[in-house]
Amino acid sequence: MDIFLQQLVNGLVLGSVYALVALGYTMVYGILELINFAHGEVTMMGAMVALAVIGALALAAPGVPGVLMLAAGLAVAIPVCVALGLLIERVAYRPLRHAPRLAPLITAIGVSIILQNVAMLIWGKQYIPFPAILPQGRHTFYGASITDVQIAILVLTVAIMLALILVVQKTRLGRAMRATAQSRQVASLMGVDVNRVIAATFAIGSALAAVAGIMVSAYYGLAHYYMGFLLGLKAFSAAVLGGIGNLGGAMLGGLLLGLIESFGAGYIGDLTGGFLGSHYQDVFAFFVLIAVLVFRPQGLLGARGVERA
Amino acid sequence: MPEAATRPRWLVFGLLALGLALLPFLVDAGLGRSWVRLLDLALLYVMLALGLNIVVGYAGLLDLGYVAFYALGAYVYAWLASPHFGLHLPFWAILPLGAALAALFGVLLGAPTLRLRGDYLAIVTLGFGEIIRIFMNNLNAPVNITNGPQGINLIDPVRLAGMSLSQPHTLLGYTFTGAHLTYYLFLLFTLLVMFISMRLEDSRIGRAWVAIREDEIAAAATGINTRNLKLLAFAMGATFGGLAGGLFASFQGFISPESFNLMESIMILCMIVLGGMGHIPGVIFGAVLLTLLPEALRYTGDWQRNLFGQVYVDPADLRMLLFGLALVAVMLYRPAGLIPSARRRQEFADARE
Numbered sequence: 001m002d003i004f005l006q007q008l009v010n011g012l013v014l015g016s017v018y019a020l021v022a023l024g025y026t027m028v029y030g031i032l033e034l035i036n037f038a039h040g041e042v043t044m045m046g047a048m049v050a051l052a053v054i055g056a057l058a059l060a061a062p063g064v065p066g067v068l069m070l071a072a073g074l075a076v077a078i079p080v081c082v083a084l085g086l087l088i089e090r091v092a093y094r095p096l097r098h099a100p101r102l103a104p105l106i107t108a109i110g111v112s113i114i115l116q117n118v119a120m121l122i123w124g125k126q127y128i129p130f131p132a133i134l135p136q137g138r139h140t141f142y143g144a145s146i147t148d149v150q151i152a153i154l155v156l157t158v159a160i161m162l163a164l165i166l167v168v169q170k171t172r173l174g175r176a177m178r179a180t181a182q183s184r185q186v187a188s189l190m191g192v193d194v195n196r197v198i199a200a201t202f203a204i205g206s207a208l209a210a211v212a213g214i215m216v217s218a219y220y221g222l223a224h225y226y227m228g229f230l231l232g233l234k235a236f237s238a239a240v241l242g243g244i245g246n247l248g249g250a251m252l253g254g255l256l257l258g259l260i261e262s263f264g265a266g267y268i269g270d271l272t273g274g275f276l277g278s279h280y281q282d283v284f285a286f287f288v289l290i291a292v293l294v295f296r297p298q299g300l301l302g303a304r305g306v307e308r309a
Numbered sequence: 310m311p312e313a314a315t316r317p318r319w320l321v322f323g324l325l326a327l328g329l330a331l332l333p334f335l336v337d338a339g340l341g342r343s344w345v346r347l348l349d350l351a352l353l354y355v356m357l358a359l360g361l362n363i364v365v366g367y368a369g370l371l372d373l374g375y376v377a378f379y380a381l382g383a384y385v386y387a388w389l390a391s392p393h394f395g396l397h398l399p400f401w402a403i404l405p406l407g408a409a410l411a412a413l414f415g416v417l418l419g420a421p422t423l424r425l426r427g428d429y430l431a432i433v434t435l436g437f438g439e440i441i442r443i444f445m446n447n448l449n450a451p452v453n454i455t456n457g458p459q460g461i462n463l464i465d466p467v468r469l470a471g472m473s474l475s476q477p478h479t480l481l482g483y484t485f486t487g488a489h490l491t492y493y494l495f496l497l498f499t500l501l502v503m504f505i506s507m508r509l510e511d512s513r514i515g516r517a518w519v520a521i522r523e524d525e526i527a528a529a530a531t532g533i534n535t536r537n538l539k540l541l542a543f544a545m546g547a548t549f550g551g552l553a554g555g556l557f558a559s560f561q562g563f564i565s566p567e568s569f570n571l572m573e574s575i576m577i578l579c580m581i582v583l584g585g586m587g588h589i590p591g592v593i594f595g596a597v598l599l600t601l602l603p604e605a606l607r608y609t610g611d612w613q614r615n616l617f618g619q620v621y622v623d624p625a626d627l628r629m630l631l632f633g634l635a636l637v638a639v640m641l642y643r644p645a646g647l648i649p650s651a652r653r654r655q656e657f658a659d660a661r662e
Contacts, residue, residue, distance in 0.1 A: 102578075102582045106579055114634060279446075280447060283444065290436050
């Protein structure tokens with residue numbers, strides 16, 4: 001029982017990070033029908049910038065409380081990521097809006113490679129440890145334990161998601177975003193500045209990515225120039241699992257993928273009589289993903305028949 | 310699209326053949342021996358790109374797990390021609406086997422994904438590719454099948470008429486290195502793959518693929534068996550992938566799961582999109598360009614020295630950055646690819662209006 005609870009906690013924490021990144025993919029996809037392959041790298045950049053700021057602060061002013069340092073890291077990383085997201089949209093995607101569908105995919109891959117290598121040139125190839133500035137508290141209940149960092153990740157994620165839903169459902173910008181997602185042309189006829197809406201979408205997605213990047217590096221205790229690739233891949237899978245273009249879907253998909261992974265890692269050995277070990281956890285995740293899509297090609301919460309030829 | 314040839318065809322073909330035959334010697338003399346090996350590698354990628362082009366370029370099925378078939382071909386070769394299982398079968402017996410197994414997996418992957426389109430298909434194929442790679446990485450216990458992350462070593466080189474392609478041979482007073490001989494073998498296979506691709510393109514099947522790519526529902530309505538044709542596209546693409554994998558294993562002598570990661574699939578996709586999707590000359594150009602470009606960018610150290618008098622950034626670190634910039638720049642200025650087919654150029658012009 002304690003293993004079950006523990007995996008549940010781990011899965012929820014991991015899943016909420018996936019969900020935050022997946023939201024960035026799904027918002028852009030909903031509006032542009034474009035896989036923003038560079039989104040994982042924006043997440044990585046968020047983590048790296050925040051770590052650089054925190055590391056510098058920890059050296060310069062060791063007395064400052066950890067939470068303040070973290071806030072400073074966020075305060076620098078979010079604008080950097082937003083600027084990066086806007087720049088990517090402007091340079092790599094906007095000129096190709098009417099090009100064949102695969103062309104922006106290639107520029108997205110190109111941008112990912114550029115960002116990875118820029119990060120490598122700036123911060124080097126080694127793993128960068130997350131400074132031990134955060135409270136290391138650990139709470140035990142029913143045999144499972146949860147750290148303060150994990151609690152903070154969960155709370156923050158829920159808060160961000162609620163805020164995002166509010167923005168999308170209740171504000172003028174949100175209404176413009178939903179209109180643009182339905183039809184760019186009609187939205188622009190109704191007086192929506194489509195370019196501005198798309199830029200705003202990239203800005204919001206990148207800000208979420210920055211937060212998610214910091215969470216991941218705090219959770220694992222390190223950051224690396226290559227960390228965005230797998231994270232982005234999993235988050236994108238989560239977005240597809242939930243039904244790409246659908247905000248609720250991305251949240252559900254992210255949480256599910258996190259849970260599948262952690263339960264897969266915990267139980268796969270028992271399930272297969274010890275034949276397959278926990279290093280097959282990714283196989284497990286992808287297998288579930290494939291199975292879901294084969295039986296429900298539009299994703300869990302996706303609407304049927306919205307795909308365009 | 311047969312165009313009226315202004316020059317006699319045999320002359321063009323003759324010059325082309327002569328050029329291809331002399332290429333390794335020119336490269337060897339001009340750039341050095343290591344570039345001949347790169348030439349071999351480029352041919353391998355041409356085969357892979359042409360194979361993926363059938364799936365993505367002709368049939369319009371976005372496949373991000375193509376490297377799985379490449380891996381299967383390579384592992385089949387390694388299992389049947391290395392000390393790993395103590396088997397040493399001749400290469401002409403293994404290659405078809407690897408290609409056939411890859412084709413089988415192509416159908417196995419294709420069958421459940423027939424209903425998926427676009428990005429959903431992309432993510433499923435991506436998952437498939439990752440699953441194959443993870444299995445290759447972990448199937449060393451409890452029974453050692455793939456030797457895990459260490460990979461399989463000491464794979465037999467190709468033996469043709471009693472001579473091994475890993476050693477130099479003297480023919481007609483000239484010493485051919487293994488890389489030279491491999492070039493001719495790979496060239497032969499590349500031409501075969503090219504020929505099949507060309508014949509497919511203008512065939513009933515090829516036109517049916519294009520119809521499916523443009524509008525699957527309309528294609529089905531005109532009586533095209535979309536299920537069988539999509540499966541055929543997967544199988545054909547996978548066959549070429551498996552073939553290239555077998556050749557890669559024999560060429561390299563060593564394989565490990567690291568050679569078959571997602572980035573490799575993405576690279577092959579970049580080759581065809583960058584070159585010009587669905588257009589054989591474009592695909593070939595893209596494959597050669599993207600194989601050679603990262604190597605050529607190693608020379609940025611010399612450029613830095615010439616420009617600034619010293620090396621600021623390690624060229625090995627810089628080359629992937631430049632590579633990414635090149636990808637973006639080419640796509641921005643030539644969104645339909647460097648050498649697009651007439652059809653795509655037209656489509657693009659239409660979309661612009």
